[in-house]
Amino acid sequence: MTGTYNTKSAGETISHALLFGGTLRRGDVVALYGDLGSGKTQFVKGVCLAYNITTPVTSPSFVILNRYEGRDKKNDELFVYHFDLYRVKSTAELYDLGYEELLQNNGICLIEWAEMLGGLLPERRYDVRLSLGDNENERLIEISGPDKK
Numbered sequence: 162m163t164g165t166y167n168t169k170s171a172g173e174t175i176s177h178a179l180l181f182g183g184t185l186r187r188g189d190v191v192a193l194y195g196d197l198g199s200g201k202t203q204f205v206k207g208v209c210l211a212y213n214i215t216t217p218v219t220s221p222s223f224v225i226l227n228r229y230e231g232r233d234k235k236n237d238e239l240f241v242y243h244f245d246l247y248r249v250k251s252t253a254e255l256y257d258l259g260y261e262e263l264l265q266n267n268g269i270c271l272i273e274w275a276e277m278l279g280g281l282l283p284e285r286r287y288d289v290r291l292s293l294g295d296n297e298n299e300r301l302i303e304i305s306g307p308d309k310k
């Protein structure tokens with residue numbers, strides 16, 4: 162599921178993310194990059210669908226972190242951690258959340274505005290870059306990883 166994709170609607174982005182989500186394993190970290198409105202949260206929605214999460218997925222702008230309870234393919238409980246670091250000014254704010262342990266636990270971590278973490282991002286991760294296309298509802302999605310870079 163690495164590669165470059167063009168989507169023509171939010172629904173298509175969600176569908177791609179659902180397929181991508183199905184290829185993830187416990188402990189995987191997905192760093193999401195892209196401007197405001199590029200579709201990072203839509204992508205997270207799709208990944209959550211892969212884990213049968215029914216809670217509405219929204220940008221956790223005011224809380225930095227949302228935790229969704231999902232199920233893996235064996236129907237075992239799996240947590241999806243959804244970070245939004247847009248408003249985070251220093252990584253010190255993140256230590257209180259215990260983000261280090263979360264990045265290493267056996268759930269799945271999705272991080273909007275991942276550039277905020279810089280060198281603190283684990284080396285083994287997926288990078289998902291979203292950008293606007295030529296038309297209003299077009300987006301370019303570039304997925305790379307999780308090989309070491």
Ligand SMILES: Nc1ncnc2c1ncn2[C@@H]1O[C@H](COP(=O)(O)OP(=O)(O)OP(=O)(O)O)[C@@H](O)[C@H]1O
Pocket residue numbers: 168169170171172173174195196197198199200201202203204220247273297298299300
């Ligand atoms: N092809 C597309 N893929 C994803 N979203 C799209 C697409 N076309 C239109 N949209 C719309 O663009 C918006 C993307 O919003 P979203 O909240 O996912 O962006 P975001 O990158 O998470 O922004 P923020 O940085 O503010 O959290 C939604 O309103 C969505 O309906």
Ligand SMILES: [Mg+2]
Pocket residue numbers: 201202220245273
């Ligand atoms: Mg968002």
